[in-house]
Amino acid sequence: MAITLTHTAADRISDFLESRGKGIGLRLGVKTTGCSGMAYVLEFVDQLNPDDEVFEDHGVKVIVDKKSLVYLDGTELDFAKEGLNEGFRFNNPNEKAQCGCGESFTV
């Protein structure tokens, strides 16, 4: 089981953590909501929970709870630009379908 980061994503996460001034890493997760079943969670982490798994890629700690990991295994997190907009994108091999907006998905 593994989660990976692209180089760009890792760089941006390091920058954001530094400017935030605190935090041990980045939480990736899923929650059941949204128009198509599941939605991604992307949060800073100040404190680990007991059921958290910690991965490290390009020097950045990625934290995933065990339940989410089932849906996220093999995911690569990328940072992308689309016109003026920029942000993180989940490349998740488990995804079967997305809603039109891409903010929620089914497995």
Add this chain to the structure above:
Amino acid sequence: MALLQISEPGQSTAPHQHRLAVGIDLGTTNSLVATVRSSEAQTLPDENGEHILPSVVHYHENGVIVGSEAVARAVSDPMNTIVSVKRFMGRGINDLRLLGTKLPYQFVDKESAAPRIHTTGADVSAIEVSAEILKVLKNRAVESLGGELQGAVITVPAYFDEAQRQATKDAASLAGLNVLRLLNEPTAAAVAYGLDSGQEGVIAVFDLGGGTFDVSILRLNHGVFEVLATGGDSALGGDDFDHVIAEWILQQAKHHSDPEPGLVRTLMLVSRKAKEELTETTQANINIHTEHLQWLGSLSRDQMNALIEPFVRKTLMSCRRALRDAGINSQDILEVVMVGGSTRVPYVRNKVGEFFEREPLVSIDPDQVVAIGAALQADVLVGNKSDADMLLLDVIPLSLGIETMGGLAEKIIQRNTPIPVSRAQEFTTYKDGQTAMALHVVQGERELVSDCRSLAHFELRGFPPQVAGAARIRVTFQVDADGLLSVHAREQNSGTEASVDVKPSYGLTDEEIETMLRASIDYAEEDMQARGLREEQVEAQRVVEALDSAINADGELLSDEEKQKIAQARDKLIEAANGDDGETIKHAINELEAVCEDFVARRMNTSIRNAMKGHSIDEYAAEDK
């Protein structure tokens, strides 16, 4: 697929529920928009990577151009290109004359309190011009954030009065922006440096832009920034530095005749470049090669310092005055925040540091610091922070009050009171039998109304005649979190009420506002409906009050059955009036009136009979003769 941002722990939002908010620095010369993404506050660039949007708007037959493209037109087509529109915000023609501002534009509607500037495209008010700038920033933000904005915090100078703040808010609604709050510029700069959560004390904000200079002395007290004093010079800035360098070049080049306009532009550009270079280096090479002038030379940092010294001295004099106004010594200043591009000049930094006897804060880009502070505040206001992060409060910049007999201003809310706030005071009548009172809302620190700024006039009418001094009129001032004012007056003995949302008398007439709102289709309909509803509600209240007083006086004219019928209709009306459908209220009013028709007729007959009791018709006939 949508692009995601990193949230604070536990603050993830559901899909499509992102709380997008921006901070906008709507400046005299330049404007910026900033937001907090992944917990980092940053200004947003346009597609060319430019963060700064020049606050210049050009009108032509087919539309509007905003920003750097409009700047180019300022020289070729000055009458249709509006620069520094912020100076006109919330001002009538006479205000502008008093300010000593030159009026470069052709104004129409001069008698209106909100004059319009005539351009070949359209006649536009300062509010509409500002709205064009805000629209560009809004669109940039929507594209950059990938969704509609929940709201914006817009910054205004600390010395802006209610009229100017209201005008700024009007401009925002015209641009389709939901204003979360107006924030004082120096407060925003202090927030950007996190001073709101730091040690309590006095903070100086030194803001030297391209064409304006402001200094503000703030005191942080229990999380509230009080403005102790403001000062500055509305015609002093980095452009003056460029000018004096350009003159020096002409002198060195022994160019004695008046330079041609083209040469002036070249000189200003070259001078500006040299000035910016001297921030990093101690020597700048200057090479001018035009038709009218060829010159090769260099300017040292020391030479430039000598040239700009008189201007810097002027800014420090303003600082000294502001400190004196605030009753503070320079040693009492905890931090000095630097704002505005011209504070990059090392000589300015040194002199300001020497004056306040401490190292000024310069780590945040001085052009962006105000927008960044506004973005941080906006992020808190839309709820992207955990509850632990306190909400920053702001204060009333100038006292608010009403005019009393003799043209005196009676202050009801003192300046530097934290907002939101509500204060009330009782007044009474001046003459026997007086049934109405005119209220004049003013703002300012002076004792005479004529020296204060007039904000609004309204009347409290229809309270019962009493001997002078018996009426008790309670006037309540309420200022919401945006610093916007509503005033409410109530005659306590009769319950007669009147209120006004500050529709500043600089202001737009109802028609003007209506026309503008129609232009922004999104808002017109809602507004009209809300207005219609309010009118019906007021009417309903009036009808119920009239009915109650009639039943009180002549209730014996009604049978129990009639009374019950009327009471039913009355309840129905009250219920409708508490709802939000104007048509239903109107219907209920009509029904109540129908039920009461007989009662009204009987009352009229009775009162005529009573009046004529003991008299004969002949007496009346005799009087007629």
